[in-house]
Amino acid sequence: MIETIYVEESVEEHSRTKKILKKFPNSTIIVCDRYKEIFNRKKQNFRIQKTSPSLIIAKKNNNFVLPTPKGLGIGSNKNYYFSHMLNCLYDCRYCFLQGMYESSNFVLFINFESFTNSIEKILKNNLIDEKITFFSGYDCDSLAMESITGFVKFFLPFFENKPNTEIELRTKSVAINEILNQKPFNSCIIAYSFTPDEIAKKNEHGAPPVKSRINAMQKLSNAGWKLGLRLDPLIYHSNYKDNYKKLIDDIFLKISVKSFHSISLGAMRFPKKMFNKISNLYPDEKLFSKDFVQINKMKSYPKIIESEIVNYCKEYLKKYIDEDQIFSFDPYL
Numbered sequence: 001m002i003e004t005i006y007v008e009e010s011v012e013e014h015s016r017t018k019k020i021l022k023k024f025p026n027s028t029i030i031v032c033d034r035y036k037e038i039f040n041r042k043k044q045n046f047r048i049q050k051t052s053p054s055l056i057i058a059k060k061n062n063n064f065v066l067p068t069p070k071g072l073g074i075g076s077n078k079n080y081y082f083s084h085m086l087n088c089l090y091d092c093r094y095c096f097l098q099g100m101y102e103s104s105n106f107v108l109f110i111n112f113e114s115f116t117n118s119i120e121k122i123l124k125n126n127l128i129d130e131k132i133t134f135f136s137g138y139d140c141d142s143l144a145m146e147s148i149t150g151f152v153k154f155f156l157p158f159f160e161n162k163p164n165t166e167i168e169l170r171t172k173s174v175a176i177n178e179i180l181n182q183k184p185f186n187s188c189i190i191a192y193s194f195t196p197d198e199i200a201k202k203n204e205h206g207a208p209p210v211k212s213r214i215n216a217m218q219k220l221s222n223a224g225w226k227l228g229l230r231l232d233p234l235i236y237h238s239n240y241k242d243n244y245k246k247l248i249d250d251i252f253l254k255i256s257v258k259s260f261h262s263i264s265l266g267a268m269r270f271p272k273k274m275f276n277k278i279s280n281l282y283p284d285e286k287l288f289s290k291d292f293v294q295i296n297k298m299k300s301y302p303k304i305i306e307s308e309i310v311n312y313c314k315e316y317l318k319k320y321i322d323e324d325q326i327f328s329f330d331p332y333l
Contacts, residue, residue: 004028004054006038006105011059016110020057020148034058039086039103047281050091050104055148060109064118068135072329074189074228074262076133076166080122082115084108084151085140090172091205093287094233097139099274106145112154119158129164137170137191144173152178160185168228172207174216184224189261191228192217194251196243199235203287210247214254221259228261232329233268234309235287236301244313252320263317265310266329269300 005027011017012031021029032038035058068079086107087097098104109115119134126132136142136155146152152169156179159167168189179190195203197210208216217227229251231244270278272294279288292299300306310328317326 002027002055003052004030006030006032006035006054006056008032008035008056008058011057011110014110016112016150017057019150020055020108020110023148032056035107039101039105039107041102044102046098046102046104050098053087054105056105056107058107058109059111060114064115065122065134074133074166074168074264074327076131078126078130078132079135080119080132081135081138082119083139084112084115084136084149084155085145087139088141089144090141090207092207093203093205093282093285094235094268096270096274096278098281099270099278106140108145108149112151116155116158123162123165126164131164131166133166133168134159135168135170137168141171141173142169143171143175143179146173146175146178152182156182156188159188162187170228170230172204172213174208174212176216176220179220179225180223184226186226189226189228190217190220191230191262191264193230193232194247195231195233195235196240196247198239198243199237203235210250214251217251217259218254221255225259226261227255227259229263231313232264232266234265234313235268236305236309240309241312244309245316248313248316248320257320260321260325262325262327263321264327264329265313267301267306267310269298272297272299275299 002024005021005024007017007029009031035056038056065080065082068081073079087101087104088095122132143152155167159165166187166189168191170191170193172193192213194210194213200207200210221227275292282288291302293302295303314326314328
């Protein structure tokens, strides 16, 4: 239940706004000038706010589509990301969003057409017809709030039949009904993020259990959708080999290897300022008590540890899938 909904005056009469507000007849509605006056307030407490976040319905005015960080991709030379929302329904202890924003309120940008117009411009300027991948789900979960946002219902038909174009929807959600209601197309990748069950139970608060996510992937696979497996962040712990081995086995035991578009790996890492902010939120959290080191303004495991866990998972994945479908992100580039 969302108790308070802020609405920018500029979108108060928007059809999507009205449709959303009808879903929350008992919520308090507050009209504001700009979402930033709520979202960017100083001295907000992310942890306290997370217990009962508000929804902010807003209009995004610029930077609709941005290049991904260097070194991040799943096979395309050109990679972009876009975010129809800021913040996530779930409360994962390692999530970088809590180090990025002061507020844990949800911001929903409802001017979807502005995003698609920007995407169309990028596609139009792709003169040499290189493959382009667009990523959704870095500043939010692509599927978790679909019943409110209508994001999937709007964007999947837009991306269908776009030549040389891929769309990745990254998620931990099992809210897949809207996807199953649509016809699958190979250039759409539903990418699920995982940590082993032992880690997930301790750190992925509110997210669907690992088993439920695997079951959702199986349903999507059976329906003909392409899948991605995102072992990101890889978290180092005493029995990581057994735990990641079991996770990988459990996934491929239920899901055909033919359904997988790609697998990506990335150890836990943060920009220094973000790491300090998150670790201060959880001073007793064992997850951040490891001997993190700083390399090129990033905080992560020492390179020897990072290489150990990435290489172990990559080698074990090759038991099931071709090496050219496995991608790893180097945050130090």
